[in-house]
Amino acid sequence: MLSRSLAPDMAPEAIAAVDRRLADIRAAHGVAIPFAIESGSRAWGFPSPDSDYDCRFIYVQPPERYLSLWPARDVIETPIEGDLDVNGWNLAKAIRLLLNGNAVAIEWLTSPIAYGVDERFRAAFLAFAEQAADRDRVARHYRGLGYAHQERHLREGEPIALKKLFYMVRPAAALRWLRLRPDAAVAPMRFQTLMAECDPPPAVARIMDDLIARKAVTRELGAAMAPAEILAFLAQEFRLADETFGRRAPRLKAGERERADRFFRDMLDHVWRERPNRDMG
Known part of the structure; x- marks a missing residue:
């Protein structure tokens, strides 16, 4: 069965x-x-x-x-x-x-x-x-995914469709999860589990929890300026990923x-x- x-x-x-x-x-x-x-x-x-x-x-x-x-x-x-x-x-x-x-x-x-x-x-x-699964190869995937979403959706001084934040925060959180677990290569798929286990800054967790709750009851979250806390989290995690993981897949x-x-x-x-x-x- x-x-x-x-x-x-x-x-x-x-x-x-x-x-x-x-x-x-x-x-x-x-x-x-x-x-x-x-x-x-x-x-x-x-x-x-x-x-x-x-x-x-x-x-x-x-x-x-x-x-x-x-x-x-x-x-x-x-x-x-x-x-x-x-x-x-x-x-x-x-x-x-x-x-x-x-x-x-x-x-x-x-x-x-x-x-x-x-x-x-x-x-x-x-x-x-x-x-x-090789950690450097997996990290390379998430890093590329995160950079691609940022390039596609983030424009300085312009609002962003809030639902797109999920597609930037997910790879950043996965990179943080991998960085905090040197012996692991399989990050959780479910966003709530991933966030809980990667222990992001409290402000980032609060923002994303609020967006999840709002997204569950509305078809359109609308657009707004990306929160400064989220932008700082993305910048930090992608920078640390560049320092932690190999740039070339073995x-x-x-x-x-x-x-x-x-x-x-x-x-x-x-x-x-x-x-x-x-x-x-």
Whole structure:
């Protein structure tokens, strides 16, 4: 059985639409989907009343299809319809991205909202991530994400759409969380947990708590000048990240590639060989 964990404010008709879309993908592409979760603002912990449903999944092809001389695309994308967005990555792609420090691949594993998750698959993938994810690579991802959002949304002397603050504070908080934990590389996905565990300045915590509460009951937070406390927090954490983490992502070592290959083969066995009669749906 795949486990489910859904938020009480999620619309039943949207959940049913996601389930239908996943069933159609399994049938049309002949793949197993042992992992389907919610990403975006609902999973991060700061949804609005009209937030989209952003289902993300990892799919696994039958083993023989990984041996083809002409491999298929490593993503499955479906049309965005209304507030429904359902897309996924091939298991092989998810592993490669994780090894390269893509924090999205890591965050999916800790999503609190699950449409259908094989918990053994998730636990194994999370254990692999905790061993294989490189802190410098992950930090490089968050640093690039933070700088990109600042460049896109911050203009000196101009107001900012307040909801955009979440997309700048999240990577800064993740960098702080990593900096305070020298032996860790997998930061929490849920924003409230991330903020609590990174222990930001009290003023920053108060501002973001207020924005979360307001965002939960309104479709539009409006625009205002970015609070000075938030700007100072961003500047400090990105500066400290530049000083703490390597600027260049280290190359993968032979041992890392071999460990990734073993994990990949183990997951193929788990999904397609160990339980051949089990519906991975």
